[in-house]
Amino acid sequence: NNTLSELAASIRSIPDYPKPGIIFRDITTLLGNPRAFRRAVDELVQPYAGTKIDKIAGMEARGFILGGAVAHQLSSGFVPIRKKGKLPHETVRIAYSLEYGVDEMEMHRDAVQPGEKVILVDDLIATGGTAVGATKLLRQIGAEVVGACFVIDLPDLGGRKKLEELGVVVHTLVE
Ligand code: 5GP
Known part of the structure; x- marks a missing residue:
């Protein structure tokens, strides 16, 4: 195309x-x-057009830029998933794997209500460590992760596959 x-x-x-x-x-x-x-943004939104998505969860930091625009287009709320220590209210936290080592990400515990439909947004999926961590965090508080979208997929690093194995439908624009 x-x-x-x-x-x-x-x-x-x-x-x-x-x-x-x-x-x-x-x-x-x-x-x-x-x-x-x-x-x-139009391409990221397209598979969800006409679906009621309660919240877009964007991963710090480039996921905030794209996720904010996607949330606006879908008339959804926006939830930031941040590196630890940046959010002021009560949080849930999860360790996730980076290429070398681990880190922790967190979100406000009350940012998503149980049963709410959430789409994850980030700029790029590589090993999938970040997106898998975010999916587990959202599920921990009862969110229904109905999909994840990224501008760029690096297929050789296997992240997309890992996320799909967790039952998340993945949508990407370029490899
Ligand atoms: P993963 O956790 O899938 O290995 O890495 C994806 C995360 O790292 C995303 O949050 C993404 O923003 C960032 N990332 C890793 N490599 C790149 C890259 O080459 N370009 C950009 N823009 N982000 C990257």
């Missing part, structure tokens, strides 16, 4: 960032391009 290749072309690749041997996919160039940003 023509416009999806335009979307892919709007993403900048930075070699050896943050470490030698890693190619970082920089979406600031997509966000700064009006056509690409609109198209990305």
Whole structure:
């Protein structure tokens, strides 16, 4: 699809960032391009159009930018999932795996009510550690995780598969 290749072309690749041997996919160039940003949000929203989604859960920090726009389009609420220590009210917390080591993410305990339908949004899925952690956290407080969407999938890293094995329907735009 023509416009999806335009979307892919709007993403900048930075070699050896943050470490030698890693190619970082920089979406600031997509966000700064009006056509690409609109198209990305439209494409992320498309599978859920006409469905009642209670909350969009966005992962810090690029998931906030995309997730906020998706929430607006779907008339849903927005819930930030943050690195530990940033949220002021009572939280639930979960450890999740990074490429090297572990970290913790958290959300407000009262941000989602049991049974509410939630879509996860982030810019990119790699190993899936972040999205799997967020899914478990949301389920822990009784949310129904009805889907997850990402602009970029890095299929060789297997994250999409891991998330699908948890029963989450995954939607991505470019590989
Ligand atoms: P995962 O947990 O799936 O291994 O990594 C995905 C998380 O790390 C996402 O929150 C994503 O924003 C970030 N991330 C990892 N690699 C990249 C990259 O190359 N580009 C961008 N934009 N984000 C990345």
